[in-house]
Amino acid sequence: MFFYYLDLAWRSIKKTPLLSLLMVLAISIGIGITITSLNIYQMANINPAGERSSQLYEVRLMSQGLDSWDEINPQITYQDSFNLRKSSIATRQSPMFRTGMAVQTDDDNFVPILEGARVADSDFFGLFSVEFLYGNSWGKQVDIDPAYQVVIREDLNKEVFGGENSVGRTIYLNQKPYQIVGVIKYWNPSPKYYDVNNGAFNDAERMFVPFSLAPIEEFESWGNNQSWKREDIVTYADRLASETHWNQYWVELNTPEQVKEYRLWLSNYIEQQKLIGRFEMPEAKADLSDVATWLKVNNVVPEDNKVLVGLSVLFLIVCLVNMLGLLLAKFLKRAPEVGVRRAIGASRAQIFAQHMVEVGVIGFFGGVIGLLWAWGSLSILSAHFKLEEALTQLGMSMWVLAPGVAIASALIAGLYPAWRICSTNPSVHLKSQ
Amino acid sequence: MLQIKPIISTLRHNKSGPLLLLLQIILSVAIVANASFIINERVQLMSRESGLVEDEVFDFTVYNFEEGVDYTAQNSRDMDIIRGLAGVKASTTSSMTPLSGGGWSSTFTYGQSEETAKDAPQAAIYYGDEQMVETLGVEMIAGRNFYQSEIESGHPNTANLAIVSQAFATVTWGDEPAVGQTIYAGGYGEQALKVIGVVKTLQGAWVNSSHLDNAIILNVELGLTSFNRFLVRAEPGLMTELKPQIIAALHKENKNRVIDGFTMITEHRKRVYRDHELMATVLSMMVILLLLITSLGLAGMVMFNIERRTKQIGTRRALGAKKRDIVSFFLVENYIICLTGGVIGALVAVQLGRQLMSVYSLPQLELIYPIATVVGLVVLTTVAVILPARKAAKISPAIATRSV
Amino acid sequence: MLSMKSISKVFKTDLVETHALRDFNLEVKEGEFVAVTGPSGSGKTTFLNIAGLLEGFTHGDYFLDGVNISNLSDNKSAAIRNEKIGFIFQGFNLIPDLNLAENVEVPLRYRGFNAAERKRRVQHALEQVGLAARMKHLPSQLSGGQQQRVAIARALAGEPRFLLADEPTGNLDSMMARQVMELLEEINKAGTTIIMVTHDPELARRAQRNIQIVDGQVCDFTMYQGGAEKPHLVSDTESPSDGQQAQTEQVAG
Known part of the structure; x- marks a missing residue:
């Protein structure tokens, strides 16, 4: 019966091409706008940590003094990073910050490139489930006894070494030789959740160097440095000892007990720091946020996006109301034919089904064309505004979602007209017209 | 009917x-x-007006990765090289680029005595030399520019003279003339900065900040780290021509650096908005x-x-x-x-x-x-x-x- | 076959109550050809709609083929319409977008026959009315008489037990009307019960039995033979007013 309805629907659509086009246009534009804004929203709203999301926690500490910041800051100081590393409660943990260095090789013809790098502990890769193509992270020992070792990403390995297994080879970072211990597979989480302070949709770093090297190599901070206190910072040692917030700190806690234990450890730490004159605020506290919370805390999804999604859903509703009116007109015009079908033995349910199939077909076309609109508008927007690709790539889910939403919303819009037509008394329309 | x-x-x-x-x-x-x-x-x-001649100004960065470089001296030499190039109308080192979305900002204190000291509003800080005003193309409406002899080199805490934006002056001193006033970086009395001039409009880097129009230029040619930023003013469209010249000239001076990030202010504006x-x-x-x-x-x-x-x-x-x-x-x-x-x-x-x-x-x-x-x-x-x-x-x- | 006992149908609006049928009684036997006449507004169409299960009724009992029709679900009555009843309308009511074969196929679709069975029955029904050669034509390409024959083929395709025809010749000229009438008589001879509403006394006379409906009630002329004889009144006694009595005296034709 479904195919019969499909056939009837197709005939009906062809019979009033202008009206059908108008309806398809209405729903496709609604879907196009909705999918466009939903796509940007969803891409910004993705939780790239996946199932690890609830086990990874960003640590924040309210270390500021009185009469300074009101709220807890997203970053922490180097001295706190240094102290937090002493706890062994977390399964994995790593302090980190962003830096950058000039990259050179043994090859004299290689033009030096300036490359962002992440300074972190060896746990970084395990924490964020980063997969290795060759080699591995530097050893745990390096976190304590600094060594000139580096992990690079697949694509950088390709640029510098032509893609071969480069483990054991040397690259020069700011003219210092570093031994490559591992090459990771392409890894570029979006949003870049492990450090959202410096552009949540910027690319991830392609080099990773040991945190323990920071005091020796004096890696500069390429991120936000937030100060609540005026301090004369001249040397790198000044900076390490300062109250400036410029590090991020992540821990992995697998069980609620572990979380509880770690929280307790943190509050003890704060008490202890208060004794030496830090953490002056009476309400000084530590805060743990898992990835989902962390993205929310940092407003990774701009409010504009939410407003757009809201308005575009309203827009879709307008399109549907528009379609509802046209459908009603179209269906009621067909009342005599429906009267004949009813007389011949079609039940109300069959008439209803026939019309819902027709609406569904219109919805499907609307969805497909809407998807094209969305794809087009996203391409135009991304070209015109140089948006990050991560935001304008039409998500896989949208290919299903767009026709799905289109059909579903068309069916909702079709309910009333289909009900009206199937519940009219057939005998009224059977007398000679 | x-x-x-x-x-x-x-x-x-x-x-x-x-x-x-x-x-x-x-x-x-x-x-x-x-x-x-x-x-x-x-x-x-x-x-909103930025106060700049946006289509004539561009910025770029120099990263010196050679060890043992005297950054302050290196910057001075680089500055001379850039200014010597044909087509460069004016140029300065700068702590930040207007409308770029990143830079320096701080609050200041001012007042007659420690007891009556008040916080001035947050303002963007441009550290630069006597060519900063000309490079940006901002209009001086009171007081004067820095003299070349007044420019300090190296650390930001050597600054002692300030040119402020009109918006900052109005919020801070109201109808009182700004020229001749003193503000302090940090607490009252710490690092006095004497206001010597006022420019009509100069915006900071963060267009969503309510302090966008508050900006201060301080008289320091920075030279503290391996990373340095230059602002250059040239005829519109000349950046593409100047870019290779600048890179070549600076590499000739010293090969061990990365020179990058050439961007017109108009592009910065587009990106930031x-x-x-x-x-x-x-x-x-x-x-x-x-x-x-x-x-x-x-x-x-x-x-x-x-x-x-x-x-x-x-x-x-x-x-x-x-x-x-x-x-x-x-x-x-x-x-x-x-x-x-x-x-x-x-x-x-x-x-x-x-x-x-x-x-x-x-x-x-x-x-x-x-x-x-x-x-x-x-x-x-x-x-x-x-x-x-x-x-x-x-x-x-x-x-x-x-x-x- | 068809049995209506004390059927009444009341239409209510905010202002008035209209009795379309009142205490309506009728028995139709298998194989009969019944012509229903009556002035317009007398309730002919309401009767046909109720008989064809297109409308419900207010009071009374209706048995069709032994099945009690009162309070049937929509699905059930649709199934009965589909299997046991064929409709023929004055305006033919072919679906203009479907060609002849597709029009005839409609009831078979709702019956759930497979494609082969549908094809066989469509072919057969169209052959019966002599239009098998034009099955790919659209209704608009046919004359009125041909259209009505297609409508009859559509009614026959489901092999119904009885046909309900509402002024089947009303829109046709006399030549075509005769053809259609002959077709109906043939169908009746083959065993299908036919109830036909008509204005045309000529046609009515050709039926085995004539019924006149006046003001929602039945006057039955069994084996009506001539024009001048006084009809035998079947339903009479409970008529509420004298005025209506008087009306029923008027003989059709």
Whole structure:
């Protein structure tokens, strides 16, 4: 019966091409706008940590003094990073910050490139489930006894070494030789959740160097440095000892007990720091946020996006109301034919089904064309505004979602007209017209 | 002849069609009013003056990775090389680039004594030399520029003279002249900075900050780290020519550095306002499409009604209705729906605006927007109705006498 | 076959109550050809709609083929319409977008026959009315008489137990009307019960039995033979007013 309805629907659509086009246009534009804004929203709203999301926690500490910041800051100081590393409660943990260095090789013809790098502990890769193509992270020992070792990403390995297994080879970072211990597979989480302070949709770093090297190599901070206190910072040692917030700190806690234990450890730490004159605020506290919370805390999804999604859903509703009116007109015009079908033995349910199939077909076309609109508008927007690709790539889910939403919303819009037509008394329309 | 009564009774008999149109108009007005309000707000944001000659200024960065370099001395040498290039009108080292979204900012204190000291508002800090004013192309409206001899080198804490933006001066000292005042970096009395000049407009780097117009230029040629930023002013379009020259000249001086990031201020502006422009563009698209769909829906409805009422129209014509009367019948019918929908829609718009304001950081909707939308809607209705209705007026009165 | 007992049908609006049928009684036997006449507004169409299960009724009992029709679900009555009843209308009511074969196929679709069975029955039904050669034509390409024959083929395709015809010749000229009438008589001879509403006394006379409906009640002329004889009144006694009595005296034709 479904195919019969499909056939009837197709005939009906062809019979009033202008009206059908108008309806398809209405729903496709609604879907196009909705999918466009939903796509940007969803891409910004993705939780790239996946199932690890609830086990990874960003640590924040309210270390500021009185009469300074009101709220807890997203970053922490180097001295706190240094102290937090002493706890062994977390399964994995790593302090980190962003830096950058000039990259050179043994090859004299290689033009030096300036490359962002992440300074972190060896746990970084395990924490964020980063997969290795060759080699591995530097050893745990390096976190304590600094060594000139580096992990690079697949694509950088390709640029510098032509893609071969480069483990054991040397690259020069700011003219210092570093031994490559591992090459990771392409890894570029979006949003870049492990450090959202410096552009949540910027690319991830392609080099990773040991945190323990920071005091020796004096890696500069390429991120936000937030100060609540005026301090004369001249040397790198000044900076390490300062109250400036410029590090991020992540821990992995697998069980609620572990979380509880770690929280307790943190509050003890704060008490202890208060004794030496830090953490002056009476309400000084530590805060743990898992990835989902962390993205929310940092407003990774701009409010504009939410407003757009809201308005575009309203827009879709307008399109549907528009379609509802046209459908009603179209269906009621067909009342005599429906009267004949009813007389011949079609039940109300069959008439209803026939019309819902027709609406569904219109919805499907609307969805497909809407998807094209969305794809087009996203391409135009991304070209015109140089948006990050991560935001304008039409998500896989949208290919299903767009026709799905289109059909579903068309069916909702079709309910009333289909009900009206199937519940009219057939005998009224059977007398000679 | 306005025939409101029969029209209303017609509307009451066929509820669903007009009701749907009404709902559509209500929603359209609510969306269009709020969207155009937001668009206008963004357009105004984007049209604020930065005070710069934006199409003549570009920035770039130098990263010295060789160990043991005296950054201060290196910067001075680089500065001379850049200024020596043909086509460079003016150039300076700078702690930050206007409209770039990143840079330095701080609060200052001022006052007559420690007890009466007050915090001046947050301001962007440009560390640079005597060519900063000329490089940016900002207009001096009081006091004077730095003399070359007054420029310090190296650490930011060597600064002692300041040129402030008019906006900063007004917020801080009101009507009092700014030139001659002293502000302190940090607490009262720490690192005094004497204000020697005022520029008309100079914006900072963060366009979404409420302190965007507060900016201060301090007399230091920075030279503290391996990373340094230069601002260059040249004729529009000359950056592409100067870029390779600058890279070559600086590499000739010292090969061990990365010279990168050449960007016009106009590009910085585009990038930093990108989200606002995006929002305005998408919303404009939405408004246009919405109006299109609403008017098509309206026209479709009128066409359908004409078809359904062919006989009625023929009868009316047979009874002596002029063509004009038929058109006005449809017009009045749709004006009633459109105005009712418009008024309710305007109320919904105000309510929606309130919700948006409370949930998101959007300003309160101004009343003129829903009103303008309703007026626009009336115009749209007229066009969408008159076209098909004129066709209806052509229906022959003879139709009435036929039975089929 | 068809049995209506004390059927009444009342239409209510805010202002008035209209009795379309009142205490309506009728028995139709298998294989009969019944012509129903009556002035317009007398309730002919209401009777046909109720008989064809297109409308419900207010009071009374209706048995069709032994099945009690009162309070049937929509699905059930649709199935009965589909399997047991064929409709023929004055305006033919072919679906203009479907060609002849597709029009005839409609009831078979709702019956759920497979494609082969549908094809066989369509072919057969169209052959019966002599239009098998034009099955790909659209209704608009046919004359009125041909259209009505297609409508009859559509009614026959489902092999119904009885046909309900509402002014089947009303829109046709006399030549075509005769053809259609002959077709109906043939169908009746083959065993299908036919109830036909008509204005045309000529046609009515050709039926085995004539019924006149006046003001919602039945006057039955069994084996009506001539034009001048006074009819035998079947339903009479409970008529509420004298005025109506008087009306029923008027003989059709």
